[in-house]
Amino acid sequence: MARRNDHSREEIHQMALDAxxxxVVAEGYKGLxxxxxxxxxxxxVGTLYLVFENLDDVVRQVNERTLDKLYAWLQARSGASTRPEEAVFALARAYIAYAENDAPRWNMLFEYIAAQGGALPASHLQKVGKVFGLVEAALAPLADRASATEVEQAARVLWASVHGICLLKISxxxxxxxxxxxxxxSHMLIENFxxxxxxxxxxA
Amino acid sequence: MARRNDHSREEIHQMALDAxxxxVVAEGYKGLxxxxxxxxxxxxVGTLYLVFENLDDVVRQVNERTLDKLYAWLQARSGASTRPEEAVFALARAYIAYAENDAPRWNMLFEYIAAQGGALPASHLQKVGKVFGLVEAALAPLADRASATEVEQAARVLWASVHGICLLKISxxxxxxxxxxxxxxSHMLIENFxxxxxxxxxxA
DNA sequence: CCTGTTTATTGAACGACGTTCATTTGTGTG
DNA sequence: CACACAAATGAACGTCGTTCAATAAACAGG
Incomplete structure (x- = not known):
């Protein structure tokens, strides 16, 4: 039995998120x-509720970490390519590879996003926006006559589509x-798109 | 309290699926x-387990109905269009409209498909295949130099993508x-694709 | 009409779930 | 050493899916 002051609130918080x-990795979303x-x-159990609002709060905070990892993963693999088109392909490959590599967390993230009735937490939206930013950056060189809005919209369309394909693989x-x-x-999709x-x- | 022989097994079965x-429509997947x-x-409760294997069995059978309804809905809206391309657009609009119109059931169907660990029931696969058949039929006139396999693959790619976009809307x-x-x-996606x-x- | 057999239906019971909060127990202070 | 404070507990509540001994309704034979 853990004793008083064995760990600070913050330590318990981190230990719980790690655990x-x-x-989730070992037993999936429903195993938590x-x-x-x-x-x-x-x-x-009682201690958990001193540190988190409820189980959903735990899930949300794990998901925030996942979004950070996903962004870092994609950014590390979206380096300068010879051809601008290749950057888009590389990003899609990286996205699929991440999902495959971290399937349980990736799954939990999007099950949470789908199940959440109302608006997403602002921090979530901001992190998802950063991911979309990478797609926009890859798309922009291919559309020198497009407005920022058009690039943004195309990025969302393309990524929702890659995501749909990715879902097939993950499930x-x-x-x-x-x-x-x-x-x-995803290669066929992007090529044609x-x-x-x-x-x-x-x-030109 | 319902009495012995008030309803046959089959009647109870249908009553349960209807209910x-x-x-699900009123309270969502988790409300069941x-x-x-x-x-x-x-x-x-006991009676339910005389008629169904378990709750998952109920969900699966409701989903089979949903797939039948979805197919009928799409077929009714995939009539001859002036332009072949328009048939693809019409199908996508119909798909989105169905999901919007029947959001809780559509949601349950795909949450079930995603959550299901192993292989889907054969009847499910067959019904999903029929839906894809509609997409292939719409795509075929646009690719007279493509093999059946190429059309099939393009249909899957395109529909996984439309589905990804649809998920955004439904959630x-x-x-x-x-x-x-x-x-x-979805219009932008299909147009470019x-x-x-x-x-x-x-x-030509 | 009564009795015994059959069987459809019941609902209490089990273990697990998320969540709460009165109680306990260790820590630091006076 | 006793008191006060707060960290941590774990029993309790109402829910869930699922099971299965017990019950009660229908029927058959006399």
Missing amino acids: AERI SARKLAAAIDYT QRMELAGGQDAEAM LRGFRSTHQA | AERI SARKLAAAIDYT QRMELAGGQDAEAM LRGFRSTHQA
Whole structure:
């Protein structure tokens, strides 16, 4: 039994988030329960509620970490490419690779976003916006005649689409993909999409 | 209290599926519980387990109905268009409209598909395949130089993408869409995608 | 009409869930 | 050493899915 002052509030907070991630990675979203999480850090349920508002609060904070990791992962892989188009392909490959590599957390993130009835927390929106920013940056060189708004909208459309394809892969539903893998699908999508996009928005 | 022989097994089965749909429509996926469902048809929990394997079985059977309704809805709206391209746009509009119109059931269907660990039931796969068939039929006239496999793959790519966009709308996450609505997004997607697809696979 | 058998239906019971809060227990102060 | 304070507990509440011994309704034979 953990004793008074063994750990500060902040330490318990971090221990719980770490343990929650381990549980989610090992057993999936539904495997996370208050009692299991408390046991994992050698405290009892009650203590969790001194540090978090409720279980949803834990999930939300794990998701914030996931968004940070996702952004860092994508940024590290969106370096300068020879061809501007290649940057978009590279980003999509990185997105799919992240989801594959960190499937349970990626899953939890988007199940949370989907299930959340009302508005997302502001910090969430801001982090998602940063991810979209990477897509916009990759798309901009391909559309020198497009306004910032047009690039933004195209980025959202393209990424919602890549995300849809990614969902197939993560939920292991490639049986629905007609024999392709997610990378091939997203490649076909981007190739065709960019052809249209460039012909509309790029000079020369 | 319902009495012996008031209803046949089959009647109870149908009553339960009807009631389950009403509950899901009224209160969402998570609002469906065994006790609530039993009360809605004036039986007790035990009776449900004589007719269904478990709650998941109920959900699966409701989803089969949803897939049938979705197919019928799309088919009714995929009639002959003047331009072949318009058929694809019409299908996407119909898909989004269905999801909007029947959001709780549409949601439950795809949450189930995503959450299901292993393989989907064969009947599910077959019904999803029928929906994809509609997309392939709309795509085929635009690619007279493409093989059946290429059309099939393009249909899956395009529909996974439309689905991704649709998810934004249904989970009321249009804040992430850069000021567009789902119809505009899917229109942009299809327009650009088809331009690339036609230029690769269509003669003349 | 009564009795015994069959079987449809029940609902209490189990373990697990999220959440709360009166109680306990260790810590630091006077 | 006793008091006050606060950290931590864990029993309790109402929910969940699921099971299965017990019950009660329908029917068959006399």
